[in-house]
């Protein structure tokens with residue numbers, strides 16, 4: 345009797361397993377054609393990929409062992425790994441690859457479904473409505489805020505770095521400046537992060553990305569039922585609480601003005617028109633027309649602030665660090681700044697646009713240290729892929745990982761100096777021409793970063809202000825830096841820098 349039951353159970357399990365494999369036959373075909381590492385049943389490459397400290401280095405090794413793009417497994421998801429410009433171009437330009445990877449749902453379940461994580465049709469609608477808020481004309485309105493924040497930054501560097509002679513952890517200072525600028529340009533609120541205790545908010549932003557990445561790299565925590573019983577979920581609840589409170593605090597005066605707005609008092613109307621220059625005032629019109637809800641605005645505000653502050657401060661920090669490690673390029677940059685800018689005073693858009701070497705220095709740092717090291721997409725439909733050895737079909741539902749970090753420092757793409765910081769060799773007028781998709785820190789195509797002009801403007805302005813008046817020095821060396829693969833790039837240790845007045 346017992347033996348009979350066992351046999352029936354075994355046959356049943358075999359049938360279920362066969363059916364499971366049968367439904368996934370198209371993924372196995374893709375994996376067979378585009379051979380990559382297989383990993384373990386059910387968890388795939390989860391074990392090898394779960395370490396954020398070594399993940400990017402591990403993927404780099406694999407990309408030298410297997411011909412990219414190749415197929416691997418994350419949990420039971422079929423995962424197409426991409427790190428060559430030809431395939432990157434096909435993915436970014438495909439209408440079938442605009443949806444974010446399934447793993448982004450971990451991020452959206454934590455901070456809400458804003459542009460960064462959302463998929464069609466919600467993404468299409470929101471992107472169309474929000475795009476104008478990042479137009480060139482609107483961004484010009486932000487220049488006074490950026491200039492004022494640059495002054496706060498210089499004061500801080502001067503006081504702590506020059507007068508007190510301290511070695512500084514510049515990344516922490518930059519994060520506060522960029523978050524302050526983001527709060528002012530997005531919500532019109534001055535927060536005074538340089539003076540007020542803001543540690544909890546920074547910790548919460550860091551904690552949030554860490555929690556989400558840990559979950560992405562731990563396939564056994566994918567099922568909601570298991571995740572909600574894990575220690576990681578307790579940590580997520582804590583950080584999300586802090587961030588929700590923060591965004592609510594930023595939004596509350598605006599929401600209450602809108603509620604009052606139904607009375608259309610002339611005074612409020614006037615104050616509304618005055619502040620049309622900030623993001624929230626642009627978006628508020630969509631709420632009034634019923635195109636967006638306040639919950640949508642909360643989600644977008646949350647994501648916009650997080651996307652602005654994490655990425656821009658990371659890119660800025662790496663540019664400063666690279667210039668501090670390479671005094672020759674710092675001097676070249678200083679020459680340009682002396683030629684183009686007065687010793688002090690506000691920087692105008694015209695002046696910013698003339699700073700070509702500053703732009704090269706930023707691009708070179710973003711090439712070597714991609715602020716968003718990897719982006720994930722999901723194939724919404726079957727998607728034809730061309731590789732130099734043939735055409736392949738990528739099945740609907742495949743998760744696609746675009747490894748920007750490793751592609752942008754790959755000798756096969758960038759030549760022998762790929763892993764060195766050298767703005768002239770890679771972005772100078774004499775630099776060899778590269779594939780248009782070899783450098784994609786903001787990605788390209790329909791889903792390209794909405795804030796790239798904002799970021800370029802803010803970074804150029806802050807760098808110009810710093811290096812026009814100060815010299816930054818560090819003992820760190822490029823080959824000693826240990827990067828970590830988070831949503832935005834991190835270092836295991838942040839080297840200290842010294843600041844000298846010019």
Ligand code: HEM
Pocket residue numbers: 459460461471647648651652653655656659715716719720785786787788790791792793794795796798799
């Ligand atoms: C150096 C700074 C920045 C870098 C390197 C960067 C990079 C990126 C990347 C790689 C993406 C993902 C795009 C994709 O999946 O194809 C993205 C999306 C996004 N970024 Fe940025 N970003 C930066 C600054 C900003 C700023 C300043 C803002 C806002 C003011 C912003 C807002 C967004 C938003 C809303 C999205 C989602 C866009 C969409 O999916 O439609 N980013 N960014």
